[in-house]
Amino acid sequence: MKEQEAELKADRLSPHVFRIAVPTITLPPLDKTNTYVVHAGTDAIVVDCGSEDTATVAQVAKVIRSEGIDNVIAYIATHYHLDHTRGIPLLQQHFPAPVYAHPLDHAGTAKEMNVPTADLRAPSGVMHLSDVNLRIMHRPGHTHGHLHVMIEPDNLLIVGDHMAGVGTVWIGPPDGHMNDYYRALEDIAESPANLALPGHGDPIESPQEASRALLAHRLEREAGILQLLSEAPRTVDDIVTAIYGDRxxxxxxxxATRTTQAHLTRLIELGQVTRRAQAPKFQMVYSRRR
Incomplete structure (x- = not known):
C-alpha cells in the first residue's frame, strides 16, 4: 500500500492526547510511526512526524483539524531518526511552529529535516498548554539526545524508540549506548505513567512491568554473550550467528549486529570483556576477561 492510500485517523488515548499511526520508512514488521498530538482547546503540541510523503502529511493535518485544533505551538522530536522527523517540515507548511530537539540530536535532526541547526530549539524542562504540562526529559539510549515526554495530568509517557508496541527495540553505536538505555528503562519503571506511548505500535499497558521485562531480556542476552565468549573468542558476526542461528x-x-556491538561495548566498560584486532582482515575479536 502506498503511503498516500492509507486512511489516517485519530486514536484517542486521553482527554488531551491522540495518536496518528503514520506510514513511514521504518523497520519491519512495523510500517508506521506514531505522531502524538497533545492539545488543550484549539492549541496543540505535536510529537514526531516521520512521513516524507506530501499527501500523507496533508492527511495528518486534516486529522488534526478534525479534532478541533487550528494552532500548533510547537513540535518535539523524540530523536533525530528520519522516521520521526522527516515529516515535520511538511506539517509545518500546514501549522507553522518551532521545532524542539535535544542539542545532542540537533545535527542529525537538522540533516533529516534539511534545515539549518540554528532553526532548532532546545527544550526547557516543561512546556505548557493551558492546564496540560509536558515534562520533557533527556533520556539517552537509542540516541544520545533521545527524549521522553510525560503528559500531565493524563499520566501518559511518550517513550520514543525505547519501547515498541511489538517486539523489542535496537540500541547500537554510534547513536546509542546500552548503559544509558538501561537507565532509561529504569526511569520508566519508576514513573507514575498509566501508559507508555511508543514510537511504533500500540500503547503499552503497565509500562513499569513492561520496562522491567525489557531490561531483564537485555541482561539475559548479555549473559548469553558472556557465556559464548567463555567458550571461545569470537567476532561480532560469530556472536550474532550463534544467537540467531538460521532465523x-x-x-x-x-x-542485531549493532545491538550486539552495544552489549559488547558495555561489557568492555564493565571490565568483563576485552577485544583485539585479528589479521588478516583486522576484525575485532572479543574474549571474556579471566
Missing amino acids: GLGPALWV
Whole structure:
C-alpha cells in the first residue's frame, strides 16, 4: 500500500492526547510511526512526524483539524531518526511552529529535516498548554539526545524508540549506548505513567512491568554473550550467528549486529570483556576477561 492510500485517523488515548499511526520508512514488521498530538482547546503540541510523503502529511493535518485544533505551538522530536522527523517540515507548511530537539540530536535532526541547526530549539524542562504540562526529559539510549515526554495530568509517557508496541527495540553505536538505555528503562519503571506511548505500535499497558521485562531480556542476552565468549573468542558476526542461528534476519541483520556491538561495548566498560584486532582482515575479536 502506498503511503498516500492509507486512511489516517485519530486514536484517542486521553482527554488531551491522540495518536496518528503514520506510514513511514521504518523497520519491519512495523510500517508506521506514531505522531502524538497533545492539545488543550484549539492549541496543540505535536510529537514526531516521520512521513516524507506530501499527501500523507496533508492527511495528518486534516486529522488534526478534525479534532478541533487550528494552532500548533510547537513540535518535539523524540530523536533525530528520519522516521520521526522527516515529516515535520511538511506539517509545518500546514501549522507553522518551532521545532524542539535535544542539542545532542540537533545535527542529525537538522540533516533529516534539511534545515539549518540554528532553526532548532532546545527544550526547557516543561512546556505548557493551558492546564496540560509536558515534562520533557533527556533520556539517552537509542540516541544520545533521545527524549521522553510525560503528559500531565493524563499520566501518559511518550517513550520514543525505547519501547515498541511489538517486539523489542535496537540500541547500537554510534547513536546509542546500552548503559544509558538501561537507565532509561529504569526511569520508566519508576514513573507514575498509566501508559507508555511508543514510537511504533500500540500503547503499552503497565509500562513499569513492561520496562522491567525489557531490561531483564537485555541482561539475559548479555549473559548469553558472556557465556559464548567463555567458550571461545569470537567476532561480532560469530556472536550474532550463534544467537540467531538460521532465523533469516534479512534486513534486520544490521539491527542485531549493532545491538550486539552495544552489549559488547558495555561489557568492555564493565571490565568483563576485552577485544583485539585479528589479521588478516583486522576484525575485532572479543574474549571474556579471566
